[in-house]
Amino acid sequence: MLHGLTLGSMYALVAAGLALMLGVARLINFAHGEFFMLGAYVFWFGYSELGLPYPVAALLAPAVMVAFGIAYQRTVIRAILPRSWHVQLIATLATSIVLTNLAIIVLGTQPKEVPTALSSRILDVAGLRVAWQRLLVLAASLAIFWGLHWFVGRTRTGRAMRAMSQNREACAVVGVDVQWTAMVTFAISAALAAIAAALVSPLFNIFPDMGTTLTLKAFAAVVAGGFGYVNGAIAASFLIGLTEALAGSYISYAYKDAIAFVIMIAVLLWRPQGLFGRRIGI
C-alpha cells in the first residue's frame, strides 16, 4: 500500500503538470517525462557533484526546471500552439527523443544513484520496513498538492489559469495576459516534475530513458482523471500507483503495468468522460 502511494505520488506530481498544460494550453506535452528526467539529473548534479545538502539540491532542481519550462514554452510551444494537433504531437514527441538522446550523449548511460540519509535509514514498525525517504515523498507530495490547490484557487494568476482553461479567447478579450499565464503554467508544470524527481531519485535509478514510460502513465492518469482536470489526474495517479503495487504484489509483477492500463481502459469504457466527469478545465 505504502509502495503504491509512493509511486502514486510520483505519477501525480508529473500528471498534475501535464493536466495543467492540457487545461491551459490545450496541448499534450509528450516531452513531460523528460522534464522529470532533466530534473532528476539537476538534482543529482547538485547533490552528488556539487555536494549540496539534500534540501538545497532538491530546491535547485525545480529552480532550474522553471527556467527550462519557460524557455520551452517560449520556443517550442509558442511556435506550435497555433498549428494542428498533429504538429503539436510530432513536435513534443521529437523534443522528448532529442532530450533523451542528448542526455545519453552528454551525461552518459551509466545510471546515477543518489542515496541520501533518509533513503538509507529504515523505519521498522512491527516488521513493516520502509525507508524514511518514502514517507518524505508522501508528506511532501501532500503539501505540494495543497499548495497547488491554493495557488490555482486563490491567486490572481491561478484564477487566470482556470479562466483560460475554460475560454482562452474570452480571457484575451477581457485583458487576461494569456502569454504570461501560459508561461507560468509551463514553469509550474516543469517545477512539479522536478520536485517529483528530487523526491524519488534517492529511491530509484536516474537514467536517460526514465521519463518515457512515466509520460505514458501520467497521460493515462490525465485521461482517466477527466482530461485536463488537475485534481482528477492526481486521484487517477494514485489509483494507478496502488493498482500497480497491488497487481505487482498479488497477481503478476511482469504484467502489473498491463493490468493497470487494462483497469484504466475499463474505467474509460464505464465513464468515457473520465473518473470525475468534466470537460476540459483545471
Add this chain to the structure above:
Amino acid sequence: MRLALTLATLLLMAVSAGAQATPPIRIGFASAMSGPAAITGEGVRWGATLAVEEINAKGGVMGRKLEAFFADNKAQPGEAVSAVRKLVDVDQVDVIIGQTHSGACLGAMPVVKELGVPMVIEACSHPQIRALSGKGGNEWTFRVALDDEIMAYTFARYMARQGVKSSSILAMNNDFGRGAADAYDAAFKKANVKLLSTEFFDPGQPDYRPVLTRLKRANPEAILAVILASDGAPFMRQFRELGLTQRVFSRGSLGSAEFLYQVRDNPKIGDGVIEASYWITGLDPEWDKKWTERYKVPPRIHGSLAAITLKWAVVPALEIALKKHGKADRQTIRAALEEVDVKDSPLGPIKFDANHQAWINMILIEIRDGQLRILEKLPTSPALLN
C-alpha cells in the same frame, strides 16, 4: 624533365595501387546504443574503439588496419535486423560482432544468413542460439559467450552443495531472462533444488518492492536473479530495505565491477551475492588499466567481451583468412572462424564446435566486503549438458 614526370607518375600509381591493395578490414559492432539498455552499447562502443586502436597501433592484422563501424539494435529483434542491414549495406563491413542482447541476436540471425555476413556473438546467452547455429542451420553465426543451458546445471549443483534446497527465480522479462529461467527450471530439477516461484520484471523498473514482497511470501532459501548491474543496484538496495534474508545467486552482471561502481557509496550492499559468469575484471589487468584510464569508470562486461571477441576470435580468423587465402572477404572469414583455435584468451580456450559454440571457462564470483573475488574457474564442455 619528361623522365622525372614519368617517374613521378609511376611512383604515384604504385603508391595508389598499394593503398588500394590494403584497404582496412571493416568490423561492424551492433549493440543497444539507445533505449533503456544503452549502457551496454556504450560499453561496446568504448571497448571496440579501444581494441581497434590497440590492434592498429601494432600495425593492424598482417598489415591491414581495422576500421570499426557501429549500429544500434536498441536491444530489440526488429531493430537488430535494421542494424545488420545498416552495417552490411551502408558500412559494407566484412564481419559483425554483436548483438549483446539475446532477443536482438535471435532477430539478427536470419538476416546475417540471408546477407551472407559472419556474425560473432560476444554476449547473448539464450540457449536457442547454439541450437540454431552451425550444424543447426545458420553457418554464419558463431558464439563466444556461454549460454545458460551450459552454465545452469553447474550453477544449480553448486547451489545445492551450498545447502540450498529451495529457490525462486527473478528474471528480466526478455529473451535473456526467459531463456535463463527455462534453463534453471530444468537444472534445479536435476540438482534437487525445489523451484518455488518464477517472477519476471521489465528492465528499467524504478521499484522492486512488489516483486520482493512476492518473493518474501514464497519464502525460498535462495533467489536466483537474472539481472544486469543497472537494475541490480536498486534491486539490492530495496532487498536490504525490506530486510530479506535469502541468499542471492545471480546471472547477468550483479557480481561485477559495474555493479560495485554503481553502489560505491555502500559496496557492501552486494555482500553474499554469488554470480555465475565468464568474465570479471582482473582477467586482463592491462586491459582494465587502459579502460579505466580512458573512460574513468571500471571496465564494463559487454564492452570487454566485444574487445575479447575481436582480439581472440575475429583477429585470429582474419589472420587465417589472409595467410591461407590472401583475402579477408565475408565467406573467407566465415570459413576461417571455423578454424580458430586459441588456447589462452582471457576467457579460456576459443574454438568453435559444430554448433559454432566456443567452450570458454565458467567463473563463479562472490561479492565479499564490497570486493569481487573468484570462487571457482571451471572449464566447460558439451558434457555439462548431460
